[in-house]
Amino acid sequence: MKVSIIGATGYSGLELIRYLHAHPYAELVSVHSRTERKPIDEIHPYLQGLLSLPLEAIDHERIMAISDVVFLALPSGFSKELALPFIKNDFPVIDLSGDFRLRERGAYEKWYHSDETHYPWIQKFDYGLSEFRTDSSKKFIANPGCYATAAELSFAPLLKEHQIILDSIVIDGKSGLSGAGKALAPTSHFVQANENMSVYKVNTHQHIPEIIQQFQQWTPKLKAIQFTTSLIPVTRGIFMTAYGKLKEKQTTNQLLDCYQTCYKNHPFIRIQKNNVFPTLKQVVGTNFCDIGLAVNEETDTVTIVTAIDNLGKGAAGQAIQNMNLLAGFPETAGLLQLPIYP
Incomplete structure (x- = not known):
């Protein structure tokens, strides 16, 4: 091609x-x-x-x-x-x-x-969340945003199986500076960003309606989410911590089984073992999305920790994955690079 x-x-x-x-x-x-x-x-x-x-x-x-x-x-x-x-x-x-x-x-x-x-x-245009596309033959693809990709992959199993109280969803996403692109801005200046952390676009981030739009494909009754974004002093990566209240009591292992089942045929989604949570370093330079989770059985709250490379799975990597689906290539073609570590 x-x-x-x-x-x-x-x-x-x-x-x-x-x-x-x-x-x-x-x-x-x-x-x-x-x-x-x-x-x-x-x-x-x-x-x-x-x-x-x-x-x-x-x-x-x-x-x-x-x-x-x-x-x-x-x-x-x-x-x-x-x-x-x-x-x-x-x-x-x-x-x-x-x-x-x-x-x-x-x-x-x-x-x-x-x-x-x-x-x-x-x-x-077909919304290009690769793991959940229903017609990969469509010629026009809107590649998802980086925060949106991480959020949607974080909650897909819970929403598809109707396991979460919809008005309890809270998402806290942190991004490396490359997510802002090459245009200069005071917030991305070295002396402002280095050894610092800042919240931005509170309740106004453009990925909010994108996330809700996809969530509603799985659970039409969902109305809104709480979503916050921050800049952290790294070059690449999205580190997302999300929370939600479960409808019924479940253990961490039960939810891990749910996630493993949902993503068993999706090679770029790596579900971590019990009490193991992803780090940015394990996904930088790749198209992987790594997810760990834990249930607080006292509050019936699940914490979901998700890491992607904002330029990989959050942008170019997923775009190549969508090209592979369109062309009928193996989904992993050109995308099985080792992470850049350390």
Whole structure:
């Protein structure tokens, strides 16, 4: 399969390149940027001797002529325009931004603070939570957000089996700084972020409606969640601690069995043993999602600890996984890298 990337110099675009370089069935044939026109290894010398494709202007006709699929690794707000020529020509698109995730009219404008003139096209996109897609043949894929991926995979077994009191869900997500992208901001400045931790977008994070939208696919009666996000002084990773009240008394082992059953055919979800909880280091550089949990039998509260790489399972890794599903490749193709450890 021949692949093009638009937005190849951003963090997610570069991570797509890393995965594609090791992919046995995919060939990266062109990389595109809105601003740069140099060979990509001149801008990113770590690619010297590995990839020296020129960064090209965004030419839809050329991309469709030489490629089988295009990844849009762009900030939200740009994909909604650049995707349209591909959609109109029925050319496969995997979009890593938030532009095509929210299906309710008005939700995109409310949460992304941008116009929703592309709304009719949103309905053509399949939400790309890889483990729970029902039709992997769809050509237009809205790749989930990083926090959303971690939250949805954390609660899927409980919601699908109706084991949790819906108004008790509390999610606390912590992200490395690469989750904010390459744009400079005071909060991502070294002297502000180093040896520090800060909460941001309290009750206003754009992944909130995305999480609720997916939760409602499993439990339509759910109305809202409590969701908080923080920046931590690491480069990569989402570390999520979530809580919920169980409807009936259960032990930790009973819930672990439930999670193992739910994810038994999903190679990228690794359920930890009893009293073992994941760390960021065990998923950095990978497409794995590691989940540990424990039940407080005094309060009937479950604590779920989930770790993913925000650039891996939270972005480029899941995008490659969706490409594999679309193409009929083995789901793990190009995605079984060892974690970067220590």
